[in-house]
Amino acid sequence: MTSPDNAALLQRLLATFKVEADERLKGMSVLLVELEQTSAGARVAQIVETLFREAHSLKGAARAVNLNSVEMVCASLESELAALKGQERAVPPALIDALSGGIDELAALLAPGTVSGVPGAPAFPSPQAIEERAKPPSSQDQGATAPSSETVRISTAKLEMLHAEAEELLAFKYSLGDLIGELDALSAAMAGFRKSWDKPANHARLVQRAGEKTSGEHAAVGPDDENGGEADRRHTTDKLITAVLCAEGFAKTMEDRLARLRAQAEREQRAMSSATAQLQDDVRQALMMPFTSLFDILPKLVHDLARDSEKSVALRIDNATVEVDRRILEQLKDPVIHLIRNAVDHGIEAPVERTRRNKPAQGQISLSVIPMEGNKVELVMADDGAGIDLAKVRETAARFGLIAPQDTPGIQETLKLIFESGLSTSPLLTDLSGRGLGLAIVREKVERMGGNVEVMQRDTGGTSFRIVLPTMLATFRGLVVTAAGRPFVMPLRNVARVLRVTADDIKTVENVATVAIDGQAVALVYLAQALDLTTPAIDAPENEYLFLALLENAGRRIAFAVDEVLGDQEVQVKGLGPQLNRVPNVAGATVLGAGRVVPVLNVPDLFKSALHGPRRAPAYPAAQTPARTRQSLLVVEDSITSRSLLTHILESAGYDVTTAVDGLDGLTAARSRKFDLVVSDVEMPRMDGFELTARLRQDKKLSNLPVVLVTGLESREDKERGIEVGANAYIVKSSFDQSNLLETIRGIL
Structure with missing residues (x-):
């Protein structure tokens, strides 16, 4: 085997090792937290034995790919665990911390960018060793997270590429629908054309029959010079009649062919729609992962944060087997970690304080996942800590100018303030908190995924965060509207209602146009105005009605006036590329029928533009009072x-x-x-x-x-x-x- 072949093989082995090591380290972290919480008994011996096997297996795998530093740390862990094998008494906290430090060191060594192969390095595995490693592991050596023999590893990049290719078929499905529409229009035009020829064709047949009779009579009398001109006229008339009848026959033939072509295109569209939907669903299912892949890192995180804060905190996780799009979990990681940090740093009190308040010395944090209807999932994170100091939030909000000093907003309005950027009630700036940016980023990331987050004070004490997210990204149903003569797509999950109003329905409160919907006054904003577009529809409405799309976001509602509502359909969101990484009010783009590229609106951005942008008094779509010199x-x-x-x-x-x-x-x-x-x-x-x-x-x-x-x-x-x-x-x-x-x-x- 040549050196380049060796290098390529080593790189493939390193990629496989990285996945295996990541799974084993997650399992070891969970077991270590359980070992700390287990006082004594046979379970202690079982956990130690499992940890020993995991460290031993990881050491052997590291040796196979020439990662000597990883092998040495694993050997050290193996020695520590070997001394504990067989005992059933509690493991000392100092030793738990030492084992945790070893796992942290392994995670650092295996972090992205640090694992690399050295072509031609000694101890490169032999082909026999490679074949041995390719064999399915025995039940004795197999870890709890090892894949079954019916599974195969495939890079997520390849899966996402397949997913993107499957979604590209949507554009062809929409184009086929447009082609069917064109065929319908052409068939209707041809039917009209043929109908318009019915009367001339019937008249032509009558003239033809009369001409044949006249021709026979002339033939009986015999031709002469005087009849020469009449014969020419009859010949010309015959040609015209033949042309009319041929045109009628051609129209009928074309109408039949168009009908057959439309029926065939409709069958092809149904078949393509079914195949596309099935392919997309299969690829989506391949991208689905359980919440456990995100939550596995949390027990150790809570343990380390509690240790650094000199607190005692237990984490309970419920129903983590619910599956969602892997990309959802990736984007949810930072918000969840920040909420966990907040709970430990701000929420859970020190053991002495908890005892003084007649609480258990150990604080509790719970994470639960609840499937919802409409392809949504709810994540609830709660703690039994001190809760949020509402008075301090109001005081800080007033100091930062978020509310007027004399205002005393209610509980829910006050709780919403904690998501404002820059607001922090922490008196100290620490590595965990104090900058006032975390919760604002949490809300921004959740809303970017099409979800929403809200916070509640628990009756039993503590704080509860509720995050609702879609289970899938990429395709969704959107409402297609026009503003300033241009099409836009609004995510249908944010659309509460579509309605139309007249001038009498529009009122002005504090120079803000409002419209009464369901008995409540809702702010009215022109979509073109929020997008900073010039639109003739604002200054010169063509009809007496104004079309509104009532959007909801983070508990707020705004009615956006649009030119037209074209309907809703499934759309595929595409990013704008690195050159347009962050465009205000635009979340991406989609391709509708006939290849039209249409912006998909970012509803949270749109609300900010509507609430904080320049306001313009509405030009009501009713007949205006004629201007007079002096009113x-x-x-x-x-x-x-x-x-x-x-x-x-x-x-x-x-x-x-x-x-x-x-x-x-x-x-x-x-x-x-x-x-x-x-x-x-x-x-x-x-x-x-x-x-x-x-x-x-x-x-x-x-x-x-x-x-x-x-x-x-x-x-x-x-x-x-x-x-x-x-x-x-x-x-x-x-x-x-x-x-x-x-x-x-x-x-x-």
Whole structure:
């Protein structure tokens, strides 16, 4: 065997060894944690014996691939474990720590980039040794995680390549559907063409039969020179008749052929759809892995963190055999590890403190996996620690400007604040916490996978994090919409409803367009505006309806206005490549029918753009009031100062202003002359702004008169009452400025 052959073989053996070593180290870590928690008995001897066999097997495998450093560490572990074999008493904590250190050293030696082969190195395995290693292991030497004889190892890169190739077939399936649509259109056109020829063809047959009869009569009389011109005309007519009848026959033949072709294409599409779906499902199943592959590293992690924090913590894992897409587990690793670190560092108290609170000295962390309907899975991580200090969270949030100092949000609103970037209640900056970035990253990574995360305070004490994720990545169902004349795909899992509204359904609260959905006011944002696109649909709507897609994300709901809703279909998400690794509002792209590349929207990004981007008053899709040189406004305000201020602002903007001192005076003024809009305070003597608005809506002549309420009442109940009585806009004086008022009025008039 040549040297290059030796080098190639060694590289293949190293790859196999890396997988085997990783499995054995995970198993040894789990056994070591169990050994620490087992006080005495036959189980101690069993665990020690299993650990000894694992170390011995790993030492032999390392020797076969020339990894002397790994072999030496395994030999050291083997010696320590040999001294413990047969005993049934508890293993001293110091020895447990020493064994744990040895496993950590092996993990470091086997980390990516550190395992490499040296071509031509001594002790290279002989062909006989290679054949021996290829034999299935005996039951005595086989580890708990060794594969059965019916399995075969294949690199995940190859599986993912097969998965991508299977998903590429979706584009052909969609294209075939478009071709069938084109055939339908062509068949309909041909049917119409043939129908249009029915009458000329019938007329041509009548003319043909009459011509044959006339020709016979002329033949009986005999030809002469005078009949020469008539014969030419008959010949020309015959040619035209023949052409008409041939065209009719051709149309009928083409119509039949198109019908057969469409039927064949439809059969091919059904067959391809079935085969594609089956292939995708098979490859997806090959990529599925149980949660145990992620959770195996956690017991040792909890043990090490607790030891460093001088705490006692036990980890319980339930239902970890549930399988999900391997890529989900890879992306979930960092969020889970961070939540575990948080629980040990922030949640679980020191043994002395727990004893003082009448708790067991040992803290508890539980991880449970719950399958859900709709190809989703729920991961719940809970601890029995001190819980989250809500007062400290509010204080820190106010210091960072996340809430107003005087605000006292409820429990759930306060708990949501811990996911904000930069917010940390830890007084110290440690290697575990204190930077205030971890939970924000947890939420971002979970949402990037199409999931959501929420936190709850447990009634029994402690904190519970609930993460809901899809079991599969890549393909999903999406809602296809258009904005600014361009198509976009919204993940259907975030779409709560699709509806259409009219101008009367749209109200303005604090200069924010809202629409009532299921009895609640929901913010309304143009999708084109959120994406920073120029769209004629905003300025010149073509019909009286506005189409909305109600999206949900992290407990929030926003109604996005779109040009059209084209329907939903299964789509395949593709990355944008390294050149466009992070594009705001875009999660990737997909190919729809006819080869159109369409962006897939990133809903969390979209919500940020909608909530924090520049707002624009909505241009309602109803017939607009014709512009006049000077529009007349009625200002109803009991405060002389406020009334003078509003009058000055509105007159400077070019409006004619009439004032009233309270609601009753304002109602009398509105009935006595014509106004284009009413600006009213709420808290006034004799008749407040709510009652004034309600009375205007009850008056047939004034029911359509726009009303803007400007008030100091800023509670949610007051805003909802303003919408209920029929106000078009609600502006709070604490956030009032001149541009807000004028922009709101211009958006309504």
